[in-house]
Amino acid sequence: MSGDRTKTSAIEDSRFRLLIDAVVDYAIYMIDPDGIITSWNAGARRFKGYEEAEILGEHFSRFYTETDRHAGLPQRALDTARNEGRFEGEGWRVRKDGTHFWSHVVIDPILDASGVLLGYAKITRDLTDRKMAEETLKQSEQQFRLLVQSVTDYAIYMLDASGRLTNWNLGAQRIKGYRPEEVIGQHFSIFYTPDDREAGEPQRALETAAREGRFENKAWRLRKDGTQFFAHVVVDPIWGETGMLLGFAKITRDITEVTQAQHALEQTREALFQAQKMQAIGQLSGGIAHDFNNLLTVILGNLEIVRKRVGEDPKIVRLLENATQGAMRGVSLTQRMLAFARRQELKTEAVEIPALIQGITGLLRSSLGPAVKLQTRFAADLEPAAADVNQLELAVLNLATNARDAMPDGGKIVIGARTEEISDPAKSSLPPGRYVCLSVVDNGTGMDAATLASATDPFFTTKGVGKGTGLGLSMVHGFIAQLGGRFILKSEKGVGTTAELWMPVATPGSLAKPAINVPSMAPVPGLCVLVVDDDSLVLTSTSLLLEDLGHRVISAVSGAQALEVFGKSPAIDLVITDMAMPHMNGAQLAQAIRGIKPQVPIILATGYAERLEGFVTELPRLSKPFTQLHLVEIIAQAMK
Incomplete structure (x- = not known):
């Protein structure tokens, strides 16, 4: 019977040995109480590299690194197994070829029935791949943590599922002003304005992120010191592998300066667009006024000649005078259009503002009521100020009248003036220099933003059909701009309006040359006058006026x-030429004539102010529309 048991035990031992030897993912071997290896399986051979014949009888400490051997780790592992019944740990081990692998080790003591230590069972598993993956992940996490921490232009931090902060980077500290110990554990709603907190914006952001996978917004946020900044915010939810919401990743960027710069850029673009629009309309208005002046020159010239040649029939005289008054209204309209287009003739001089206002106070009071x-x-x-007295008076009267119309139940108008130095062009639309600011302030109905934006546009009026030309403020705008200043209009609905005329301070270089006063005199007949104008009607009208004065006229259309x-025609005594002509304008013609006959007098006729250079700036100017008397005076000046 004992023999059978012995045979059965041998069979079981053989089977167990076959089982152990078949395991290739674990190194399973036995060591005696002193640490000498007594068995060796296929798994140990696979990842430690030793054949059974090479390793049996060797001490198991050869698998440890030299450092661990010097530190006594092999013996400490055996002592722990013997004293505590088990040793388990992880560490670097050495293969036969000297390479290292990361192992998980379990050592169990083997005791006989009486408790005597027979040796140890040792199981080792190669976890190098897992260890390297962990190290790579750890390094990646560390690099990511360093990256996030080093970002200073973005506030990057985490929230738990309830919205409380769990970490805080340098960017968050720089932008929001809190140190990590001050803010971690706090609810992120502390960064919102009181109004946004009351409106439930913090919770809405988290709910939106969880529901839609992302929340993005731009809004005002608070720093630690209470100041506000404009923020671009992104909130992303963080989900666990089981689908549970772990928290949120939140990125905030301070875009205050960017937004302000964008706003300034938009304002600049709007100002440029407005300037381009006004320039285009100004060119159109100037061209219309020029052509209209040509027509008025023809009408007034012919009316003047007819008036001289008809009898004293009261009915005909009345018709002619009525037609002349209508034409003169047209002259007034073209002057306004030219003022807006910055093409009117200006006589700049040093203007004492208090004296000017004092001079028109009586007219102002009677107009205001x-x-x-x-x-x-x-x-x-x-x-x-360097300004044209007549045009400035008209501008003040215009502004005062507008102020009166804005106060139907009465009110107060304050006209003031001060001198200011403009040194920083970035803070003003004016070039650097000294300016006189003349202001007209009322406490009337004021204007809303839309009306204010269009107030200086030509032909824009709020006075109703037939109650205004819409050129008043545009005329003031053009006149002041032509002086080198600015017209600034400020208004608030229900509060009132402030109109500011910024004009350069008068200096010797900013003033017009004194006009030459020529006394009225009878025309001197017998001149041979060359008249040049591309408009045949103007050419004919001017020729008739000159012939009526007793001159001989030669005409040319170019x-x-x-x-x-x-x-x-060497007998030509005088040349009167239009300025605005195609191919060769009046200034170019004058230059060519001077090259042929320098001493011949030349008069430039123009419908609006034009930039002239060289000697032509000294030539007499005949403004359209003109009368026969104007011709007499300008010819006398030219022939002097």
Whole structure:
């Protein structure tokens, strides 16, 4: 019977040995109480590299690194197994070829029935791949943590599922002003404004992120010191492998400066668009006014000649006078259009603003009526402005009348002036220099933003059909701009309006040359006058006026024709030429004539102010529309 048991035990031992030896993913072997290896399986051979014949009888400490052997780790592992019944741990081990692998080790003591230590069973598993993956992940996490921490332009931090902060990077500290210990554990709603908190914006952001997978917004946020900044915010949910919401990743960027710069850029673009629009309309208005002046020159010239040649029939005289008054209204309209287009003739001089306002106070009071109170406030150190007196008076009257119309139940108008130095062009639309600011302030109905934006556009009016040309403020705008200043209009609905005329301080270089006063005199007949104009109607009208004065007229419809005629007619005493002509303008024609006959007098006729250079700036100017008297005076000036 004992023999059978012995045979059965041997069979079981053989089977167990076959089982152990078949395991290739684990190194399973036995060591005696002193640590000498007594068995070796296929798994140990596979990843430690030793054949059974090479390793049996060797001490198991050879698998440890030299450092671990010097530290006594092999013996400590055996002592722990013996004293505690088991040793388990992880560490680097050494293969036969000297390479290292990361192992998970379990050592169990083997005791006989009486408790005597027979040796140890040792199981080792190669976890190098897992260890390297862990190290790579650890390194990646560390690099990511360093990356996030080093970002200073973005506030990057995590929230738990309830919205409380769990970490805090340097960017968050820089932008929001809190140190990590001050803010970790706090609810992220502390960064919202009180109004947003009351409106439930923090919770809405988290709910939106969880529901839609992302929340993005731009809004005002609070720093630790209470100041606000404009933020671009992104919130992303973080989900666990089981689908549970773990928290949120939140990125905030301070875009205050970017937004302000964008706003400034948009304002600049809008100002540029407005300037381009006004320039285009100004060119159109100037061109219309020029053509209209030509027509008025013809109409007034012919009316003047007819008036001289008809009898004293009261009915005919009345018709002619009525037609003349209508034409003069047209002259007034073209002057306004030219003022807006910055093409009117200006006579700049040093203007004392208090004296100018004092001079028109009576007219102002009678125009404003008893329900409007007029006050003046002038700085004691006020300097004279470089302006055209007549045009400035018209501008003030225009602004005061507009102010009166904005106060149907009466009110107060304050006219004031001060001198200011503009040194920083970035803070003003004016070039650097000294300026006189003349202001007209009322406490009337004011204008809303849309009306204010269009107030200086030509032909824009709020006075109703037939109650205004819509050129008043545009005329003021153009006039002040032509002086080199700015017209600034400020208004608020229900509060009132402030109109500011910024004009350069008068300096010797900013003033017009004194005009030459020529006394009225009878026309001197007998001149041979070359008249040049591309408009045949103006050409005919001017010729008739000159012939009526007793002059002989030679006409030309272009600069080229005029030069041809001038070369063939040495008896020409005077040239009157239009400025705006195609191919060769009046200034170019004058230059060519001077090259042929320097001493011949030349008069430039123009429908609006034009930039001239060289000697032509000294030539007499005849503004359209003109009368026969104007011709007499300008010819006398030219022939002097």
